[in-house]
Amino acid sequence: MPGVGPKTAQRLALHILKRPEQDVLALANALIEAKKQVGLCQVCFHLSAEPVCEICRNPNRDSSLLCVVEDSRDVIALEKTREYRGKYHVLGGVISPMDGIGPEQINIQPLVRRVNQGGVNEVILAVSPSVEGETTTLYIAQLLKPFTRVTQIAFGLPMGGDLEYADEVTLARALEGRRELL
Numbered sequence: 001m002p003g004v005g006p007k008t009a010q011r012l013a014l015h016i017l018k019r020p021e022q023d024v025l026a027l028a029n030a031l032i033e034a035k036k037q038v039g040l041c042q043v044c045f046h047l048s049a050e051p052v053c054e055i056c057r058n059p060n061r062d063s064s065l066l067c068v069v070e071d072s073r074d075v076i077a078l079e080k081t082r083e084y085r086g087k088y089h090v091l092g093g094v095i096s097p098m099d100g101i102g103p104e105q106i107n108i109q110p111l112v113r114r115v116n117q118g119g120v121n122e123v124i125l126a127v128s129p130s131v132e133g134e135t136t137t138l139y140i141a142q143l144l145k146p147f148t149r150v151t152q153i154a155f156g157l158p159m160g161g162d163l164e165y166a167d168e169v170t171l172a173r174a175l176e177g178r179r180e181l182l
Contacts, residue, residue, distance in 0.1 A: 043114075045090040045107050047072045055079075055087060062086040064121040068111060068140065070094055070128055078126065086124075089114065094132040095139060103139060111140065115147050122149045129155045129173065154179075 004012070016024055040046070041053035048054070055061060055075070065086025069075055075088050093106045103109075115123060123144050127133040141150045154177030157166055166174070 040090075044088045045092055045110070046075050046088055060085075063119055065124070066114070066120050066122070067124045067126050069126050070133070070136075074126060091127070091136065094127060094130070094136040096132045096135075106136075108140060108143070112143055115144055120148050122151060124151050124153060126153045129169075 001009075016027070037049050038047055039049075041048040041056055042051050043056040044053060046053045046055065050057075062085050065084075066089055067078065067084060067086055068089045068091060069078070070091055070093065072090055075090060078084050078088075089107065089111045091106045091108065091111070093101055095101060095103055095106065111123075114120065123140075125137045125140060127137050137152060141152075144150050154173070155170070156174030156177050157170065
């Protein structure tokens with residue numbers, strides 16, 4: 001599993017083996033039920049147990065603001081900030097020709113259709129700052145620019161980060177994304 005190294009996997013396996021059989025069966029059944037019940041929102045492609053997710057159904061969210069992210073983990077991270085009140089669009093990946101992933105393999109066309117329907121005043125591109133992420137961001141920006149305002153989140157230094165340990169690209173991005181104080 002992603003993010004679980006060999007030592008953690010071993011600890012988890014040993015913990016499960018020590019548990020009573022009914023606990024292990026309950027865990028297994030919970031995983032099977034989650035897999036059966038959780039799918040993708042028909043509107044934004046975020047994980048959802050319903051055809052349309054909670055965020056898309058929420059009338060208090062700003063429908064004129066659309067944040068485009070790579071996957072559902074990004075939605076969860078942005079929601080934790082409690083700063084963003086718009087809606088989302090989950091691409092389900094990034095363009096990566098080396099891996100055989102083109103624009104057709106991710107949710108770009110549904111995004112274009114959503115924006116073309118009107119009512120979206122700004123699309124915020126919040127895709128990882130990798131080569132593939134940059135390619136995806138530029139591709140989407142070119143497609144959407146004729147229809148709406150397209151912005152990109154700023155990238156830079158994390159709080160508590162030291163300049164001396166930052167790479168050149170991060171420093172350059174931090175300088176580009178600077179803002180006026182007061």
